[in-house]
Amino acid sequence: MKYAQHISELVGDTPLVRLNTVTAGLSATILAKVEYVNPGGSAKDRIALRMIEAAEESGELRPGGTIVEPTSGNTGVGLALVAQRKGYRCVFVCPDKVSEDKRDVLRAYGAEVVVTPTAVPPDHPDSYYSVSDRLVTEIEGAWKPNQYANVNGPASHYASTGPEIWADTDGRVTHFVAGVGTGGTITGTGRYLHDASVDRGAAEGGRVQVVGIDPLGSVYSGGDGRPYLVEGVGEDFWPAAYDPAVPDEIIAVSDADSFAMTRRLAREEALLVGGSCGMAVEGALRLARRLQDEDPEAAARAVIVVLLPDSGRGYLSKIFNDRWMRSYGFLDADAGATVADVLR
């Protein structure tokens, strides 16, 4: 019989899938690493597992302890599913702008969710930051993973995501592309792939090029933190989980281009993924186009791996909703008559 002892054992070992349609006209092999097949539905399961196990080893998290983290999404799910198995209580702090659906997902896994008002300054006692700090100090046995500064985030990708990509491509990957949020994915995976390929000869592709993709306006691509709508990526500060020495290049992509590609991935590649995935793929395609213009022979040999962090299920009322898309000008005013209109 083949079975796992617990769902949390199934984190990682995600597949690579070739992109076939959105890559029309490009000679490089472009492979998507599909992270939504992780048990919690995103790449964040990897960091959750590693951060919790490291905290157990260091003694920061003891039996019966409480995990407190300001998170509204994927990291919360990953932490909750690992915590459930190990008997920890989870308390997540979410600003009230986070959708009811997202909070309900966390509660479904048994986590407690504390909702804070968005419209107060950071130093206000009711702010997201103040409330999570107070909970950590006042709850007995509380531990805060702090994914933005926790070295076990990048370490989890160095130990799993990087080796998986290297093994699944038989060491032939030439470029790694990923969106940058906390920076953990690009830092850990990129560092591993650099190390693995450091002695590879030019004929075999040389050292892997690591390319970070950033929403237009975010700090990684030289912006000032100006608002953008794509979720989970971009920052208005420099997190410690990010090592700016790892990416060889950063490409900035607009919300409009990110969302258009997100929709194409669902419609043309049957990959229902989130907005940061569309952003990363758009960046990977721009990279492939440039390689082809610069050096067609090298482009034909290129193996570009692009990481898709999560599923599109969490964005049905936004990116996959025509009304929402139109309200921001991402879709033409009226898509025209529906089948029902025609047959009425």
Ligand code: PMP
């Ligand atoms: N996409 C989504 C949807 C995310 O939640 C995150 C994590 N914030 C990222 C991309 C970026 O990953 P990382 O934090 O490792 O840079």
